Amino acid sequence: MALRSAQVTVAAQDGQALRAPDPVASAPLAVRGVTVSYGEKPAVFSVDATFPAGAMTAIIGPNGAGKSTLLKAALGVIPRLSGEVSVFGQPIETARARIAYVPQRASVDWDFPASVIDVVLMGLYRRIGLLGRLTGAQRAKANACLARVGMSDFADRQIGQLSGGQQQRVFLARALAQDADLYLLDEPFAGVDAATERAIIDVLKSLKADGKAVVCVHHDLATVATYFDHVFLINVRKIAEGPVATTFTGANLNATYGGRLAATHIDQLALADPA
Amino acid sequence: MGSEFVQFSLTPMLIGILASIACALPGNFLILRKQALIGDAISHVVLPGIVVAFLLTGVVSALPMLLGAAGAAVVAVILIEAIKRLGKIEPGAAMGVTFTTLFAAGVLLLEQTDTSSVHLDVEHALMGNLESLIWFQARDGWASLIDPVALAALPPELGRIALVCALVVALTLVFWRWLKISTFDEGFADALGLPTGAIGFGLVITAAIAAVAAFDAVGSIIVIAMFICPPAAARLMTNSLERQIWWSVAFAVLSAVLGYVFAGYGPLWIGAQHAVSAAGMIATVSGLILGLTCLFGPHRSRIGVGKETAT
Numbered sequence: 001m002a003l004r005s006a007q008v009t010v011a012a013q014d015g016q017a018l019r020a021p022d023p024v025a026s027a028p029l030a031v032r033g034v035t036v037s038y039g040e041k042p043a044v045f046s047v048d049a050t051f052p053a054g055a056m057t058a059i060i061g062p063n064g065a066g067k068s069t070l071l072k073a074a075l076g077v078i079p080r081l082s083g084e085v086s087v088f089g090q091p092i093e094t095a096r097a098r099i100a101y102v103p104q105r106a107s108v109d110w111d112f113p114a115s116v117i118d119v120v121l122m123g124l125y126r127r128i129g130l131l132g133r134l135t136g137a138q139r140a141k142a143n144a145c146l147a148r149v150g151m152s153d154f155a156d157r158q159i160g161q162l163s164g165g166q167q168q169r170v171f172l173a174r175a176l177a178q179d180a181d182l183y184l185l186d187e188p189f190a191g192v193d194a195a196t197e198r199a200i201i202d203v204l205k206s207l208k209a210d211g212k213a214v215v216c217v218h219h220d221l222a223t224v225a226t227y228f229d230h231v232f233l234i235n236v237r238k239i240a241e242g243p244v245a246t247t248f249t250g251a252n253l254n255a256t257y258g259g260r261l262a263a264t265h266i267d268q269l270a271l272a273d274p275a
Numbered sequence: 276m277g278s279e280f281v282q283f284s285l286t287p288m289l290i291g292i293l294a295s296i297a298c299a300l301p302g303n304f305l306i307l308r309k310q311a312l313i314g315d316a317i318s319h320v321v322l323p324g325i326v327v328a329f330l331l332t333g334v335v336s337a338l339p340m341l342l343g344a345a346g347a348a349v350v351a352v353i354l355i356e357a358i359k360r361l362g363k364i365e366p367g368a369a370m371g372v373t374f375t376t377l378f379a380a381g382v383l384l385l386e387q388t389d390t391s392s393v394h395l396d397v398e399h400a401l402m403g404n405l406e407s408l409i410w411f412q413a414r415d416g417w418a419s420l421i422d423p424v425a426l427a428a429l430p431p432e433l434g435r436i437a438l439v440c441a442l443v444v445a446l447t448l449v450f451w452r453w454l455k456i457s458t459f460d461e462g463f464a465d466a467l468g469l470p471t472g473a474i475g476f477g478l479v480i481t482a483a484i485a486a487v488a489a490f491d492a493v494g495s496i497i498v499i500a501m502f503i504c505p506p507a508a509a510r511l512m513t514n515s516l517e518r519q520i521w522w523s524v525a526f527a528v529l530s531a532v533l534g535y536v537f538a539g540y541g542p543l544w545i546g547a548q549h550a551v552s553a554a555g556m557i558a559t560v561s562g563l564i565l566g567l568t569c570l571f572g573p574h575r576s577r578i579g580v581g582k583e584t585a586t
Contacts, residue, residue: 072462075465075466076465076466077462077465077466093468096466096467096468099466101462101463101466103460103462103463103466107460107462108459108460109307109309109459112307112458112459112516113307113510113513113514113515113516113518113519114455114459114514114515114516115514115515118515118516119459122455122456122459122460122463125452125456125467126467128452130449130450130452130453131449158514160514174463184466
């Protein structure tokens, strides 16, 4: 027995160069044992998660289940009590250039004196730097990102004069300008019109086709199966994670929502385990 | 506009202008961060800071005063945070409690201290003494500007406020992108890896430095007014942050110049005998400018402002 395990160890060392990279260690985003607390009650408790590349993952769960909190804690936007985060196998501090983040639309004051193009240009901050001059190529890049979300005509509009859906598209354009490999979006479909939802999903699918990892905090269970490849179910603790085809089940939803979903609602969803 | 102007009006006017600009610049960001009261708080806590610095050093000189005031500002910011978190009290109330208490403590300290030999009292703290900052050596009118003897006799407040104003301008320019991004969307700035905590703290410290230097020369009334009135008026003139900054500087300069002139000559125009406090008049003019932009500013009625946002 001792001999066998020794052999395995040797084999592992020999095969290191050839071995396929460990899927967890090099995943676009992996969190281990993350716990976050506001006050005394944990908002997220000891959560492990791995978000894959070339796929769209939905983080779903009831209100107050810690969906946004998990995302923000992974990014270091809010402090973690414990846990580790790795981005493409690196600590987040060295991998920030590969991450684009779209906060909840309601988290900012849209009365801020800025135009649409001003906001998109914020996505180029890492390339321009604190004191660098904005080049014509960078401005063109920002305009191209606006075009991708169908907002070219609004470049000089003050951001407060946009509809909610248009504001969400501006946020997405800013994320596109970051040219990232991992896109983290906090409720990108909340309160947007149908045209915007279409525009956003088209962009996200093209990102996925380019091999990027897309992770969305998502509310609408009806669209999970059509939009997403992976789901991550959370209610303070992790309930389940995996491909939609095997993990988006009535049993898992019941475990996540604790019976708060009506049975009739569950029946209407395209679930992996139809009743 | 001859030698009399250079001797008696040029330096107070310049000091008023520089103090107004130094306060208005950080005021733009404080207002956009919904922290306008911080400016108010800082200008109040400056008093106990300066008194304590005087008690410790026994002299009224710029550096200990600056350090004392900055120390008091830091104490105030920590107190405000502590009251907010431990007492679960809303930020405005926490600020109000902190700065009034510290200001009152400063007044008590001042009363118990022998400051009769130095230029430090409550009235001076509020109004400053802009009119006294004259350039008496400038006997040759404008030619004094190239006379080294006369230049050496410039009021030292002018040099200090010029230095601080230059520092505030430089900090605003250098950290422009950090300030803009983190003020608009702090979560996004965090995700970019920007030191948002340090940016917010640095802004408050910069405001404190501006407040102390301005306080030294012109008293806290101008400081409070200039943190809020020119930036708030500027916001109503434009929808671009860059242009808002320029407007706020223009309004600050206009307030200082008009306020100084009205204080000196206004009472005479209406038949009164004595000039009024320039600091008070400058603050009043800035308030009037804000009033006018509220009535006539091109961007005074913006969509969604003051209404519940439907989400």
